[in-house]
Amino acid sequence: MKWKTKWIIAIVLMVSVVGLSKLEERQLVNIPITQYVTTGKDFVVMKKWVSSWMAEDEVITVSGDSVFNPFETYESFQPYQDGAIISYTQPMSITSQGSGLVVFTGYTRQSGKTVTVQYDNGDEVTYGFVGSFSTLPYTAVRLGDEIAMMDEEAVYIRVKRNGIPLEPTVLATYMSGGQQ
Numbered sequence: 001m002k003w004k005t006k007w008i009i010a011i012v013l014m015v016s017v018v019g020l021s022k023l024e025e026r027q028l029v030n031i032p033i034t035q036y037v038t039t040g041k042d043f044v045v046m047k048k049w050v051s052s053w054m055a056e057d058e059v060i061t062v063s064g065d066s067v068f069n070p071f072e073t074y075e076s077f078q079p080y081q082d083g084a085i086i087s088y089t090q091p092m093s094i095t096s097q098g099s100g101l102v103v104f105t106g107y108t109r110q111s112g113k114t115v116t117v118q119y120d121n122g123d124e125v126t127y128g129f130v131g132s133f134s135t136l137p138y139t140a141v142r143l144g145d146e147i148a149m150m151d152e153e154a155v156y157i158r159v160k161r162n163g164i165p166l167e168p169t170v171l172a173t174y175m176s177g178g179q180q
Helices: 003-025 040-053 168-178
Strands: 076-080 083-087 093-095 100-108 112-119 124-128 146-149 154-161
Touching (some): 076 168
Antiparallel strands (some): 076 083, 112 124
């Protein structure tokens, strides 16, 4: 498809969802549209659906640094708020663990500046106490894409599988590639 067609489809889809949600608010439609489009798994489904229309035949191969593995060279590990705080000797880049969708970038009381990614495998990974964001909400990411930069020498990580946080004791296995 040409890029103009892709943008038209994306805009029509967005207008349809917003329009239907407004009709739902006014109780003119009994379809729970806002329920369908407000969970991370639904964003992944919609992203895959729209991506299937817009699949590109062109593949660009690039080389880059390895994926951020917070358990390769950490200094200390401390369980905290359904996740863990991991400290390092120096700040580093936080990269995507796979293909997914950034569903949140913002500030929370528990983890300061925070970014959450809903991966295509259904896992939701939250990175907190980041210094700066490298992506915006609802941005598609692929394996190795930079998500955020650490300012300090520590990062908070929480992984949810099927809506349930993984125990901090299994985070090292998860982040080192044992999540498949």
